[in-house]
Amino acid sequence: MRRETTPCPESEQGGRQDGWHLALLAAALIVGLGGRLLYSLNTTLWFDETFTGVIASQRSLPALIDWCLHELTGPAFYMPMWLWEKLAGNSDLALRLPNLLLSLATPLAVLRWGHRDARLRRWWAVFLLLWPPILPFAGEARSYPEIFALGVAQAALFLRLLERPTTGRASAWVIVSVLAILCHYWNAMPTLVQGLSFLALHRMRALKTWPALIFLLPLPVWARLHLPFVLGLTIGGSSGISGLPLAALLRDMPMYVLGTTANGVLVFAIVAASMAMAIRRDGWPRLRRPSPETALGLCGIGSIAMILVIACLRPGFSPRYMMGSMPSFLFGLALWARHSAPRDAKLPFLAAAILLASEVGVMGSILRHPESDARHSFELERPSAWIGERPVEHLVMFWDNPVGESSDALRLAEVGGFFLRRAGHRVDVSVARAPAGTDPNRAVLALTDPRRKSAILWFSNDDLPPGRTPRIETLDPRYECRAFSRGMIAVTACRWRR
Template sequence: MTRMDATLTARPAPAASPARDVRAALLPATIVLGVIVLLAERLYTQTGLPLWLDETWTAVIAGQPTWPAFWRQAWLDCNPPLYYAVMKLWIPLAGTSNAALRAPSFAFLIAAALLPLAWRIGGLSRQARWTWAALLFFWWPGLFVTADARAYGLLLLVSTAQTIAYPRMMRAPSIAAALCWTALAALAILTHYYAATIGAVQGVLYLWVWRGRAVRTWPALAPLVPVAAVMAVHAPRLADYARPDVAWYPPVNIFRLLDFIAFPAGLQPFQMGVAAALGLALLWWAIRYRPDVARDEDAALDPALRWTAIAGVAGVALAIALAVVKPTLADRYLTPAAPAVLLGIVLCVRQVRGTHAAYAALATVYWLGATSPPALMQSLSERADYGYERGSDFLAAAHTDQLVFAWDHPATKIMATDSLDQIGGFFLRRGGEPVAVTPVVLAPGDRPSARLLAAATGQRPAILWLYDRAHMSVGDADDFALTRTPGWRCRHSRHGYTGVVACARSAQF
């Protein structure tokens, strides 16, 4: 033992002091306050918010009366079936109200944030685990993508569990540790196919680091066998969605690239001015005034945690690279990488002297970045505008017996007629209106008003037309003459590129 080692070993534990107690309380106080504020924000922004189109698809697929009908509708969709199966079990218990459909997503977000606290993680101190949990809860895309009835709350939960299981396997390879990781990776892929990107990167790094020892854990690949079977069965339908005349994803440009980079890290530049200033001030305080304790109880960074963070960043890079080759990526598809990327940010901050203040500063930056009820409400409202719940409510007063429904989008051409029937009439039927639905698939060159009016042959007909100008099959060929047709009363809601036209005969109101 060197003289320096002896001196460090003999150094007495620091005495308690008011300043040290204040520093220790910074992080829990920040988290508690932030959780309270964001829960209130969540309640505020969800009140009265209508479902948007994709949420309606969730209700239709998961609300099928039988399991064979469910599996057929799930296969017709472009997403894997796990989330829909969970919702299929939930709907008989809770119903199909907007609040009931969205409740599981928020529960999954809370569960994901609690995982780092409930599941012991080697190499991370209690303060670091609390900070990671806070970042998962304050991660602003989480508040956005888990605010609706879609798979991303479940995806965040399963991906967080996968991120916790991975360093255990990287630290000490064994069949049991590898089986835990592959089982969670399989669940993530069955929730969203893009989870395969980070799973693939993690697997490659595992083989590269451990080589022969990793190969000897091959029996742990068993959970991936049913995943391969599901993907093989689903492949023909996915090929339909990938057709050039159907695919609707724009190519990757510099702006989308920045979105892809910012999303998993939870960066929100237009809201981060005040948060960044406060965070920098607190970090400067932490660096300038060194506390009288070691900077972290786990001063040496565990290599397994470092590989986990690297895999998260590499998974994002792989997903972006695939999107450059074939545009099929939206920023929310990067949710599986978010837990690992956020963990990497925590690992960087833990190297700063004065981790109590540094962690509190980091949590504060994310909390303030996510706390903007008007901005969140505006974003959620804009997304809800691409739906027709309000249009259906308008038509409910007409007590229609026939609904002519058109979703003007390239994907409509591959939709089953019964799927369009169920999606178009969902809100009216949920409200007790036994309406018959006539789906109309618009094609290039059509004049939508003429086609929709011609299809309205019922005694009390109504028309519901959802369009997105960025993807309209008819472009600007129609000037919405339907809304000016004598004898018809219409509600035309336009929001940027999207809009909904809801019309019924004036005598029906």
């Protein structure tokens, strides 16, 4: 006699949830990986990436170290790039390829090894793939894809450390944390929050892992040499960004964290509503020792809060400086989705769908209008190529900006001549200075040499008064000039007429 079976509602619900989750994951992989590949495709190196090209192309290790001591980004990014350049060269593709591959591999590694709970690691991978701010940085020759990958590795190692504190696990976490800080000092915030949490949760067991601190030594040694330069740019008399106003913080926090204002508010509202419903249903959670997963999510929130508080007090903040904190924050978002989905999958899937739509919108905008990303306009590669269509031995470079005015002339000369030298021109570069109240056209023309038919590369990324606009052709008809300007980005190249 055949036994009748009764379907299990929980099994059916879990099966439906897995089906929807796999469909969401597939969409996230297509959009997230595709966006990383396409965002910067066929674009020239923008201005900041030119510094990477210059530093990676240094001919000696002492020259590399000297450059690293005079740059905000640290040696954990530039030294591997310097080694890579000796193998692959300094073309646009060669300079961007390591970070592009890293940005593609990071969510895939999480999908495979991110956590022993398959559903949790799938949610984490989904939110890593669909975090909109990663797209502009994924394919560029700057440190942020490496910082993001190190943040993911730091979060995963922190979980293992909380599960079972050992000196080996602590050492691995310290090494990755130091590398992240040696990419950018703002990564000290997630490291500090996680380290204090480790001590608070494990106390004596944490103290017994003290030999791992030996791997901290490179950090104070390098910071002793490098940090004064960084602080000189961001504290006291800096020409950089002012401290973040509190009103701007409250208004723009969704944009800072999720890269989208209206959709970011929606995601925060969905999470808050879901948690409120859980409290109404189950009551307030009892105070108890948090799980490693909960501790990591809270650390992500805590490190972002710390960064934003500092941003209100000190100049020099940019939302991209939260890059190292975002993997643990997105893990917390994944943890919320993992726990909420079995009861009611609609809200987690809605939050993911909103981020998916945001990322599709970013991609559609940048593919239709590449100039919508101002960085694609702030570049010297096309102006240099236009100048280089004719023989050039001497270039006068003028960066009309307070940072340019205070920057070292020899280093600016390397940046200004990078593309011409890469193209094979043996060019000398002179850097013009024109303080407020002076005519920059006269200052630029004073450095030209008619015997060498000097070229001119003049650019600014600030709104400037009319008196500081280029009038080279008017003052010296021997020059022909071409503007490569969009919006507030003003780039003008001039070359000798035939």
